Amino acid sequence: MAEVIRMPKMSDTMEEGVIASWQKKVGDKVESGDILAEVETDKATMELESFEDGTLLYIGVKENEAVPVDGVIAIIGEEGEDIDKLLKQIESGDSSDDEKEEKDEKDNKKEDNAETEDESEAVDASDVKATVVTMPKMSDTMTEGVIASWLKKVGDKVESGDILAEVETDKATMELESYEDGVLLYVGVEEGGSVEIDGVIAVIGEEGADYEKLLKSKKSKKSGEEKKESKSESSSTNGQDKSSSDSTAESKDAPAYTPSHAETESSSSSEGGRIKASPLAKKMAEDKGFDIAKITGSGENGRIVKKDIENFKPSTEPAKQSDAAQPGAAQKDAAKQAAPMKLQEVVGEEKYEEVNISQMRKTIARRLSESKFTAPHFYLTMEINMEKAIAARESMNQIAPVKISYNDIVVKAVAAALRQHPKVNVSWMGDKMRFNQHIHIGIAVAVEEGLLVPVIRFADNKSLSHISAEVKELAGKAKNKQLQPKDWEGSTFTISNLGMFGIEEFTAIVNPPDACIMAVGGIKETPVVKDGQIVPGNVMKVTLSCDHRAVDGALGAAFLQTFKSYMEDPIRILI
Numbered sequence: 001m002a003e004v005i006r007m008p009k010m011s012d013t014m015e016e017g018v019i020a021s022w023q024k025k026v027g028d029k030v031e032s033g034d035i036l037a038e039v040e041t042d043k044a045t046m047e048l049e050s051f052e053d054g055t056l057l058y059i060g061v062k063e064n065e066a067v068p069v070d071g072v073i074a075i076i077g078e079e080g081e082d083i084d085k086l087l088k089q090i091e092s093g094d095s096s097d098d099e100k101e102e103k104d105e106k107d108n109k110k111e112d113n114a115e116t117e118d119e120s121e122a123v124d125a126s127d128v129k130a131t132v133v134t135m136p137k138m139s140d141t142m143t144e145g146v147i148a149s150w151l152k153k154v155g156d157k158v159e160s161g162d163i164l165a166e167v168e169t170d171k172a173t174m175e176l177e178s179y180e181d182g183v184l185l186y187v188g189v190e191e192g193g194s195v196e197i198d199g200v201i202a203v204i205g206e207e208g209a210d211y212e213k214l215l216k217s218k219k220s221k222k223s224g225e226e227k228k229e230s231k232s233e234s235s236s237t238n239g240q241d242k243s244s245s246d247s248t249a250e251s252k253d254a255p256a257y258t259p260s261h262a263e264t265e266s267s268s269s270s271e272g273g274r275i276k277a278s279p280l281a282k283k284m285a286e287d288k289g290f291d292i293a294k295i296t297g298s299g300e301n302g303r304i305v306k307k308d309i310e311n312f313k314p315s316t317e318p319a320k321q322s323d324a325a326q327p328g329a330a331q332k333d334a335a336k337q338a339a340p341m342k343l344q345e346v347v348g349e350e351k352y353e354e355v356n357i358s359q360m361r362k363t364i365a366r367r368l369s370e371s372k373f374t375a376p377h378f379y380l381t382m383e384i385n386m387e388k389a390i391a392a393r394e395s396m397n398q399i400a401p402v403k404i405s406y407n408d409i410v411v412k413a414v415a416a417a418l419r420q421h422p423k424v425n426v427s428w429m430g431d432k433m434r435f436n437q438h439i440h441i442g443i444a445v446a447v448e449e450g451l452l453v454p455v456i457r458f459a460d461n462k463s464l465s466h467i468s469a470e471v472k473e474l475a476g477k478a479k480n481k482q483l484q485p486k487d488w489e490g491s492t493f494t495i496s497n498l499g500m501f502g503i504e505e506f507t508a509i510v511n512p513p514d515a516c517i518m519a520v521g522g523i524k525e526t527p528v529v530k531d532g533q534i535v536p537g538n539v540m541k542v543t544l545s546c547d548h549r550a551v552d553g554a555l556g557a558a559f560l561q562t563f564k565s566y567m568e569d570p571i572r573i574l575i
Helices: 084-092 097-119 211-253 261-269 279-288 306-311 329-338 359-374 387-396 406-420 464-479 553-568 570-574
Strands: 003-006 016-022 035-040 045-049 054-059 066-068 072-077 130-134 144-150 163-168 173-177 182-187 194-196 200-205 377-385 426-428 433-435 441-443 445-447 450-452 493-497 516-530 533-547
Touching (some): 035 072, 072 084, 163 200, 200 211, 359 450, 406 493, 406 516, 406 553, 445 464
Parallel strands (some): 441 493
Antiparallel strands (some): 016 035, 144 163, 163 173, 182 200, 377 533, 426 433, 445 450, 516 533
16 A cells, blocks of 8 residues: 655754655665655755655655655555555645544544543552553653664563664654563554654563553553543533534524625635635745635635646736826926936846755744844953964964864863853753753854754863864764754854954854853954053954843853953963
8 A cells, every 4th residue: 555755854943854866766666764865954964764665656846845844755655556546635635545544443442442441440450560661752852752663572571771662753763771671561553653752662571461451550540631631621612612503503594695706716715714725735825925715726626736826826917107297397497407417228137046945044044033032132242362372272283183273272261161150051941941060062163055053062071182173073064964963952052153254253143042152253463552562462352142031241251251261371271
């Protein structure tokens, strides 16, 4: 049976993906584990893996086209299988008959389970020597997990620390570890199946233990909780049901209504005041600025589908010429006397190119807008004497295994200053504030599509040579779109350095949930006062942007003073 392949959510901020390239073409044989395509997300280009065996029957997205998360990408099935009906159902936005049957079966199972749970409310499973394994929350944004593969099977001996399965989350594929000793008695989810947080995955216990009794007991507890919730919900909706039935009775007595010509045109795609359109068609109409009520649907029962949006041409009204006031006789005479110079007509061609915004640029725009307009920023600027830093860097690079840059020294000095001022090393979490006891420095790296922020973890515990090598490695990965989620997640403070581009001073927008970001300018030779004399010197300006909800001005100033002392005498960083 043909399987629909949809766009997965490959990062916590991903809303849609762009097919960078297809690795398979229609008609190719596909096995589970084969790479179907390369997908450009908002953070990196990642491989889209197939979880099905069969033949690639259909490709729904061309290269360089975007598709929203859960949007249809392809169909895999048996060679020669007829998928016309499935394609029509996808285009109209309806679920397939098989999906409906599955839903009905699930609903029936739920009803059967509910009856079973009612019967088992009194089940006492305290004597069952077994433990239920549930789906843990493996990331902050995870709502469910997919069992990518089972490493143990029913009947296998399991010890605490053994890996039971590989679980695919919204960010990565992770190992599910057992915390129990015993025998794997029951597996509740097949490979490829999804489980919500706290859903039952397996049961581990003594060989021959009555795990079914344990499962019934767990279901009965859950059923009791759901019943309490449903009772409170039903009591609050009784009034709504009554009012809706009253309004229905009134509408029967209302006079007949004759639609206008414009309403008649769109009636094929509307029913009872509701526009019938596929989700994709609605999104396309919104993106193009079309009034979907004016579009006639060609799908089943007049439903508006993708091709209707593509073929729709909005009517345009000719611009009305304004009645310009005619100048009077005096004005005409004055115009003649002025005798303006006759200008030659300059002929040129107006031209431009519109390029679709990349996923990375969309996410940058969204996240920075949220930061700028929700976090109250304030800025602290300080000038730093770089004479000793210049001399120290020259000395270090004579023996260092890798070339140390000024940015590497800045990273190390920031990490050391954060250790002295832990209240700056915080994250704003909305309803709470997280005081981080570890120091992870994010480094803003410019790439062709925008900006990425790979993270130097535990920067305060690393040498300058280690930091330098790691920064170079991560910058290379960023430019080649090879960064993985672990490379960009978890920063507690961010540095943005534009000094190498000749920028002397600038301000940066806080990278949430971090509370601060430091903007680093270039080193500039300028006159400075030393021992009462004006002498040439080298200075560097830095600006600390702070989220005022988490960091106050005095705290930010104290942090900058410590940072300045480290940069003006780098040997202090090593103490």
